[in-house]
Amino acid sequence: MMNLFLRPGRRVAAAAFACALPLLAQSTPQPQPEPTPMPPAIAAPVDKPYAGTVKLFVDLTDNARRIANVHEEVPVVPGAKELVLLYPEWIPGNHSPTGPISKLGGIITTVDGQRVQWVRDRVNVFAFHVPLAAGAKSVGVDFQYLSPIKRTEGRIEISNAIADLAWNEVLMYPAGYFSRDIPFDATLKLPEGWKYATALETGSENGATVTFKTTPLNELVDSPLYAGVNYKRIDLSPTPTDIVHLDVFADTAEELNVTPEELEVHKKLAAEADKLYGSHHYKHYDFLLLLSDVVGGIGLEHHQSSEDGHDGKYFTDWASGVGSRDLLGHEYTHSWDGKFRRPADLWTPNFNVPMRDDLLWVYEGMTQYWGNVLTARAGMRSVEDTRDVFARVAAGFEVSPGRDWRPMVDTTNQPIVSERRPVTWVSWQLPENYYTEGELIWLDADTKIRELTDGRKSLDDFAKLFFGPYNGSYITLTYHFEDVVKALNTVAPYDWDTFLKTRVYDLHPAVPEDGFTRGGYKLVYTDTPAKWVMQAEAANGSADFSTSLGLSLGASRGDKAKPGTVNNVWWNGPAFKAGVVPDMELISVNGSAYSPDVLRKAIVAAEKDVKPIEFIFQRGDEVKTITIDYHGGLRYPSLQRVDGTPDRLDEILAPSKSPFPPM
Numbered sequence: 001m002m003n004l005f006l007r008p009g010r011r012v013a014a015a016a017f018a019c020a021l022p023l024l025a026q027s028t029p030q031p032q033p034e035p036t037p038m039p040p041a042i043a044a045p046v047d048k049p050y051a052g053t054v055k056l057f058v059d060l061t062d063n064a065r066r067i068a069n070v071h072e073e074v075p076v077v078p079g080a081k082e083l084v085l086l087y088p089e090w091i092p093g094n095h096s097p098t099g100p101i102s103k104l105g106g107i108i109t110t111v112d113g114q115r116v117q118w119v120r121d122r123v124n125v126f127a128f129h130v131p132l133a134a135g136a137k138s139v140g141v142d143f144q145y146l147s148p149i150k151r152t153e154g155r156i157e158i159s160n161a162i163a164d165l166a167w168n169e170v171l172m173y174p175a176g177y178f179s180r181d182i183p184f185d186a187t188l189k190l191p192e193g194w195k196y197a198t199a200l201e202t203g204s205e206n207g208a209t210v211t212f213k214t215t216p217l218n219e220l221v222d223s224p225l226y227a228g229v230n231y232k233r234i235d236l237s238p239t240p241t242d243i244v245h246l247d248v249f250a251d252t253a254e255e256l257n258v259t260p261e262e263l264e265v266h267k268k269l270a271a272e273a274d275k276l277y278g279s280h281h282y283k284h285y286d287f288l289l290l291l292s293d294v295v296g297g298i299g300l301e302h303h304q305s306s307e308d309g310h311d312g313k314y315f316t317d318w319a320s321g322v323g324s325r326d327l328l329g330h331e332y333t334h335s336w337d338g339k340f341r342r343p344a345d346l347w348t349p350n351f352n353v354p355m356r357d358d359l360l361w362v363y364e365g366m367t368q369y370w371g372n373v374l375t376a377r378a379g380m381r382s383v384e385d386t387r388d389v390f391a392r393v394a395a396g397f398e399v400s401p402g403r404d405w406r407p408m409v410d411t412t413n414q415p416i417v418s419e420r421r422p423v424t425w426v427s428w429q430l431p432e433n434y435y436t437e438g439e440l441i442w443l444d445a446d447t448k449i450r451e452l453t454d455g456r457k458s459l460d461d462f463a464k465l466f467f468g469p470y471n472g473s474y475i476t477l478t479y480h481f482e483d484v485v486k487a488l489n490t491v492a493p494y495d496w497d498t499f500l501k502t503r504v505y506d507l508h509p510a511v512p513e514d515g516f517t518r519g520g521y522k523l524v525y526t527d528t529p530a531k532w533v534m535q536a537e538a539a540n541g542s543a544d545f546s547t548s549l550g551l552s553l554g555a556s557r558g559d560k561a562k563p564g565t566v567n568n569v570w571w572n573g574p575a576f577k578a579g580v581v582p583d584m585e586l587i588s589v590n591g592s593a594y595s596p597d598v599l600r601k602a603i604v605a606a607e608k609d610v611k612p613i614e615f616i617f618q619r620g621d622e623v624k625t626i627t628i629d630y631h632g633g634l635r636y637p638s639l640q641r642v643d644g645t646p647d648r649l650d651e652i653l654a655p656s657k658s659p660f661p662p663m
């Protein structure tokens with residue numbers, strides 16, 4: 001795309017060229033190009049029932065080639081001259097236009113059984129026009145969803161043992177209607193012997209073919225299905241009326257083995273959420289837990305289920321997973337924060353209307369907070385480890401100078417800006433800071449409420465008030481910024497409008513530490529990493545020196561990088577200033593072959609030395625010596641108790657004293 005700032009210069013150059021050709025200059029002036037009018041826009045959705053029920057058939061039996069074969073029968077409005085079919089573009093939970101339209105092939109349309117060629121809209125590539133003759137009754141659509149085979153093509157969704165079926169990837173729907181007004185009858189054919197789990201309710205089963213009860217489109221897309229060979233269903237229901245299941249799919253049968261202790265903390269997670277919110281917004285809830293080293297894991301929220309992906313070691317090497325242990329607590333929280341209560345401008349009537357993400361610091365930021373708090377309350381992660389997680393978040397801000405230029409609210413645009421692809425300079429671009437900074441703002445608010453009310457009220461009361469209406473309903477209830485302020489004021493009167501606006505909209509170069517300070521702790525740095533950080537390093541070969549040298553090495557989760565591969569370099573940190581770049585490989589440190597321990601020892605030794613640390617890096621064919629004049633020690637972040645101050649943080653992380661809500 002052209003940079004607009006270049007235009008004046010280009011015009012000067014063209015004028016100079018014309019002067020050199022006086023004969024041409026005398027001819028009729030050439031007209032400037034004018035824009036061609038846009039074609040008519042695709043019909044905006046309206047809230048009225050669609051002409052009939054769409055029948056959808058998905059065949060997953062070609063799982064070896066990762067191909068889903070789709071057939072649809074779409075009734076048409078009597079007298080209509082065309083049917084416009086939309087492929088979902090704006091995907092809930094992604095907060096961005098990431099519908100995988102590039103993965104479709106073999107699109108064929110028929111009208112009442114006769115082949116009729118579709119035409120793709122010339123502006124909106126997610127829209128397909130199907131011309132209709134008088135008296136047309138039904139449009140048939142066939143296509144294949146060609147799921148990635150190699151990781152470079154995208155996330156692997158189907159393997160020989162597991163499939164993650166997102167319905168939005170395998171359907172088209174008529175334009176012009178709210179998605180809640182279009183009923184779907186979905187039928188799925190699975191490979192022989194596979195089992196499945198979904199929040200959808202089964203209508204009938206015939207061998208490997210399953211038909212689900214008629215479901216509105218919005219609910220169908222919100223109810224993905226996991227299927228596979230190795231499957232275990234575990235009841236986590238905290239009360240007889242709050243029905244929660246853990247549906248585990250794994251590459252191997254061994255990876256399904258859960259110990260009684262692991263099972264217990266998952267049950268406690270459901271119980272703690274029940275006590276926190278005092279309500280729930282589902283008929284029944286299913287954690288679709290995927291344990292795989294082949295199929296890529298995601299964390300994606302839905303109203304009555306969540307997609308929770310982890311590598312195969314989730315149960316079998318429980319100790320190494322502390323860092324990502326809040327995944328289920330986070331996605332479960334979204335049933336209340338995000339799916340039931342949703343920012344008004346983020347809710348859209350169908351899947352091809354743009355989303356606006358400016359309140360993601362509530363949708364994701366508060367969910368990040370409650371996800372971590374619930375994980376601690378359930379005993380899935382110890383209080384001490386949770387404090388370390390908070391310390392790492394805050395310390396990350398200290399070495400992220402992007403806070404000098406980017407207000408947190410602007411980071412809420414990032415899902416649309418980058419469509420959730422990784423960025424190169426995380427600490428400078430601050431891609432999605434609304435998660436972690438939002439989390440610290442809500443810790444700040446929680447401790448503030450506790451201070452204002454002498455401990456009688458807390459953010460738990462806000463959660464019950466804000467997420468509590470219409471208990472049992474899973475119809476989305478939208479809100480605006482003012483509604484958040486109003487609910488906070490109901491819990492504890494204060495100038496919450498200014499409190500939130502200054503933290504969200506203003507630049508904040510300083511680390512947001514008020515939540516810790518009021519919580520009875522301060523951020524300190526030590527030479528000793530948290531035990532779980534070391535376990536994670538040992539398990540995946542990664543090493544984090546972000547708060548010391550300003551770099552991290554080895555694999556990020558799911559990758560198979562060499563241990564010395566530079567994963568990330570912190571902007572303006574010591575490594576950055578010395579010229580280290582993220583695609584280098586660290587070969588040696590002070591003459592010894594690199595390992596995380598060798599580097600740690602060199603950093604500790606340099607604290608008492610005036611000599612710089614000497615590194616050899618390789619980048620492609622180039623081998624290069626780089627010295628870093630760093631003597632600040634390892635600087636692992638941690639929270640230290642401040643004696644004589646109220647210990648509010650540990651109160652927040654302790655199991656809830658609330659009773660189970662009546663239902």
Ligand SMILES: [Zn+2]
Binds near residue numbers: 330334367
């Ligand atoms: Zn989330």
